[in-house]
Structure formats: structure tokens, C-alpha cells
Amino acid sequence: MNPHQHPLPSGFTATSTAQEVMRSIDLTGKRAIVTGGYTGLGLETVQALVAAGARVVVPARSPEKASAALAGLPGIEHAELDLHAPASIARFADDFVARGEALDLLILNAGIMATPLRRDGRGHESQFSANHLGHFELAVRLWPTLVRAGSARVVALSSLGHRFSAFDFDDPDFEHRPYDKWKAYGQSKTANALFAVGLDRRGAPHGVRAFAVHPGSIRTELVRDLTPEDFAAFGLPADGKYGVAPQGQSVEEGGRYKNLSQGAATSLWCATSPQLAGLGGLYCENGDVARPIPEGEVFDGGVRSWAIDPAQAERLWSLSERLTGASLPA
Structure with a gap:
């Protein structure tokens, strides 16, 4: 396990906002790509990057x-x-690489959660496909632009949902086991965290560092596939109208869930903070590096060992190369 996988401490908390973590950060002349950057957390992230002077490209399924x-x-x-x-x-990656520009920040924010069983054109389960494989292929194809930056950061949005499942290498696409939408979501979020470990190992010699982030519990369009029964299982109203902290208020003042500014804070901290200089391959939450949760300990935040295990990260990297046909240059 990464010896730096423990709180710094950073001085930030669950209630810290995007504006707070970006204070004094100057991104003038920097180029960023934020997937899903036109709604929810992604849009909040983009707005903060732009306010700091960055130029941002937003890939979108719906232009x-x-x-x-x-x-x-x-x-x-x-x-x-x-x-x-x-x-x-x-097509997107090749067009960007052809510009000859450097990419300083790649924030892999887009995702889906707890969807009914669907498959992509290659037969992969949709959450594994969109949350991990698509982002893996995108990052690998953008590799020359990240290296060109000389000091780039990649942020993959994971989730506390990684606790639902380690990655199932025997049946990642639910071809032989009954489909469970929460286990599928969990293994895709575990994959996001392992991806950061694998990418950081490869990127560190080139100045490319990677981090995985749990942004917190925030009500966004990510809940669009949840049923009333899903909300009830989490002790929430069946209509999903649970307590969200209004912008400008803390979680404690406004509800048990973060507002968008608080939710975007950790991604932005990982992407820009000088406190993380020389570090990478870490799972972060609440504006700091998360603590590892030992087997048998009740999960209350932090990260399970299966999501930060270097051997599992290498195994997933090899599988992802095989499934996508994408690989870094030798």
C-alpha cells in the first residue's frame, strides 16, 4: 500500500467549499478537460477552474x-x-492530441450509478463501461498531452460506493452471476480507484500524477435511475428530496448531504493543491487524503484495501488494455 495513504492533514474538511480550496490557486495558461463538466459536480468544477484562469474543454454526450x-x-x-x-x-482524443497542446488537468468526473442491466456495443456492463473502461481509454489516448505538460494531474472520481464490491476479475460484466446494480456500481468505483494507482505508477517518472476522489454524498443527476425502494433502503424519503446543504451553508447547517460546492472541493484540491506536490496514487475525500480501513472495521469513510492494492491495480490495467485495445507507448 502507498505509504502516503493517510490524512496529511490538509486543513480542509467535509464542509470545505470549492472556493476555499481554490483560494490563491492561479491556473492562468493551464488547460483542463472535465468529463461530464456541464451538469452537477462537473459544472461546479468547471466554473471553479475557469474562475482560477484555466481554459477548459468539456466532452459531452449531449453537445x-x-x-x-x-x-x-x-x-x-x-x-x-x-x-x-x-x-x-x-475521435475526441485524436482531435485534441492533434492540436499539439499540453493537458495540465484531466478530471474524469462523468459517471452513472445503479442502472438496470445494460450493455455497450462490445457487450460490457454499462457501469463498468462508462465509469472505468471509457475513462481508461480516454486517458491512455490523451497520454502524449499529459506528458507534454511536464506536471499534469489526473483525477478519477470514485465513491464510497467502492465498499460495495472489490473488482471481480472472474466476471466483471455479470455474464455468469446474477446482476446486482449496486455491486456493479461498487466494482466500477473500485476500478476508478485502482486506475489512479496504476496510472500514477506509470506517470510519476513523466510528471503525471493521479488521484482518486470520493466527492461526498451529493444529490445530482447521478440518482436518476434510483427507485423509491432504493431511497428507502438508505433511510431517505421515497421522492429523493433529502436534506442538502444550501450553497453557502455547511453540511451540519443544511442537511446530511453536501452541496455542489462542497462536493467539488476534493476533486479541485487533488487537481491543484501544492500540498500534494510529489504525491500520487492516493484515494482522497473531504479535502484530504483518506485513511485506509482495515478488514473487519466498520466502514465509515476512508478506503478499503482492495481499492488501493498495487497488485490489483496492475491486474486491472492489463485487463483494461486487453478489453479496450488501448495502451501507453512502450
Whole structure:
């Protein structure tokens, strides 16, 4: 396990906001890509990056929706990208690489959660496909631009949902076991965390560092596939209208769930904080590095060992290369 997988401490908490972690951060001249950056946490992240001076490209499955959401923000571009479709990923990445620009920040924010069983065009389970495989292929294809930056960071949004499941290497696509939407979500979030470990090992010699992030519990469009029974299982109203801290209030003042600014804070901290200089391959939450949770200990935040295990990360990397056909240059 990474010896740095423990709180720094950073001085930030669950109630810290995007504005607080970005205070004094200057991104003038920096280029960022934020998947899913036109709604929810992604949009909040993009707005904070732009406020700090960054130029941002937002890949979007729905360019029309992205155009409307991003209207008026300076230094923003958007382009079509479907994380379920390899041809779409290749087209977006190849177009960006062809510019000859450096990519300083890659924030892999887009995702889906607890969906009914669906498969992509290659037969992969949809959460594994969109949350991990699509982002893996995107990052690998953008590799030359990350190396060109000389000091780039990649942030993969994981989740406390990783606790639902380690990665099942024997049946990642639920071809032989009954489909469980929460286990499928859990293993995809475990995959996000392992991806950060694997990418950081490869990237560190080139100045490319990677982090996995649990943003906190926030009500966004991610809950669109949840049923009343799902909400009830989490002790929430069946209509999903649970207590969210209003912008400008703390979690304790406004409810048990973070607002968007608090939710975006950890991704932004990992992407920009000088406190993380020289570090990488870490799972972070609440504006700090998370503590590892030993087997048998009740999970109350932190990260399970299966999501940060270097051997599992290497195994997943090899599988992902095989399934996507994408690999870093030798």
C-alpha cells in the first residue's frame, strides 16, 4: 500500500467549499478537460477552474445540453464524447492530441450509478463501461498531452460506493452471476480507484500524477435511475428530496448531504493543491487524503484495501488494455 495513504492533514474538511480550496490557486495558461463538466459536480468544477484562469474543454454526450449549460463561461469549449463508444473516444482524443497542446488537468468526473442491466456495443456492463473502461481509454489516448505538460494531474472520481464490491476479475460484466446494480456500481468505483494507482505508477517518472476522489454524498443527476425502494433502503424519503446543504451553508447547517460546492472541493484540491506536490496514487475525500480501513472495521469513510492494492491495480490495467485495445507507448 502507498505509504502516503493517510490524512496529511490538509486543513480542509467535509464542509470545505470549492472556493476555499481554490483560494490563491492561479491556473492562468493551464488547460483542463472535465468529463461530464456541464451538469452537477462537473459544472461546479468547471466554473471553479475557469474562475482560477484555466481554459477548459468539456466532452459531452449531449453537445446541445452542454452548450446551454456552459453559455457565458469564458475559456470554454465543448466537443462530443460518448464514453460507451470507442470510436467517439478515439475521435475526441485524436482531435485534441492533434492540436499539439499540453493537458495540465484531466478530471474524469462523468459517471452513472445503479442502472438496470445494460450493455455497450462490445457487450460490457454499462457501469463498468462508462465509469472505468471509457475513462481508461480516454486517458491512455490523451497520454502524449499529459506528458507534454511536464506536471499534469489526473483525477478519477470514485465513491464510497467502492465498499460495495472489490473488482471481480472472474466476471466483471455479470455474464455468469446474477446482476446486482449496486455491486456493479461498487466494482466500477473500485476500478476508478485502482486506475489512479496504476496510472500514477506509470506517470510519476513523466510528471503525471493521479488521484482518486470520493466527492461526498451529493444529490445530482447521478440518482436518476434510483427507485423509491432504493431511497428507502438508505433511510431517505421515497421522492429523493433529502436534506442538502444550501450553497453557502455547511453540511451540519443544511442537511446530511453536501452541496455542489462542497462536493467539488476534493476533486479541485487533488487537481491543484501544492500540498500534494510529489504525491500520487492516493484515494482522497473531504479535502484530504483518506485513511485506509482495515478488514473487519466498520466502514465509515476512508478506503478499503482492495481499492488501493498495487497488485490489483496492475491486474486491472492489463485487463483494461486487453478489453479496450488501448495502451501507453512502450
